[in-house]
Amino acid sequence: TMTIIRSLSVYVGDVDEMAERYEHTFLINFSTYPEEIFGKIIKFMLYTLVPAGYIVHLPIKLIGDFNITKFLTLIFAISIYVIIAIVMFKKALKNYESGNSMALKG
Numbered sequence: 001t002m003t004i005i006r007s008l009s010v011y012v013g014d015v016d017e018m019a020e021r022y023e024h025t026f027l028i029n030f031s032t033y034p035e036e037i038f039g040k041i042i043k044f045m046l047y048t049l050v051p052a053g054y055i056v057h058l059p060i061k062l063i064g065d066f067n068i069t070k071f072l073t074l075i076f077a078i079s080i081y082v083i084i085a086i087v088m089f090k091k092a093l094k095n096y097e098s099g100n101s102m103a104l105k106g
Contacts, residue, residue, distance in 0.1 A: 003085040007092035022050075031056040051081060 005022055009015040030052035035043065046053035054077045062070055 004081075004088045007085075007088040010092040010096045026050040027052055027055070047077070051077070054078060054081070 005019045030050055035057040058074050
């Protein structure tokens with residue numbers, strides 16, 4: 001997720017502060033509390049917008065009680081996030097490169 005957020009800097013400018021807040025506020029805070037204390041909406045966020053569920057909660061569940069379905073879900077989710085990160089990074093890089101070549105030509 002940090003690759004995705006950092007890739008946005010090409011489009012919106014400096015995202016260092018936003019990335020730090022995201023990392024500290026969402027990832028760390030949601031990762032330190034047990035998943036059971038969160039309501040349905042927050043749990044949905046934990047497994048979509050803030051992948052703390054896939055980073056911390058689901059692996060912990062797998063260690064305690066291995067389930068092939070949960071394991072495959074984890075592998076699938078990680079794959080999706082990696083693909084999104086690669087696509088976002090490549091688009092950002094292409095946008096950054098095209099902006100640099102325009103500046104050199106002008």
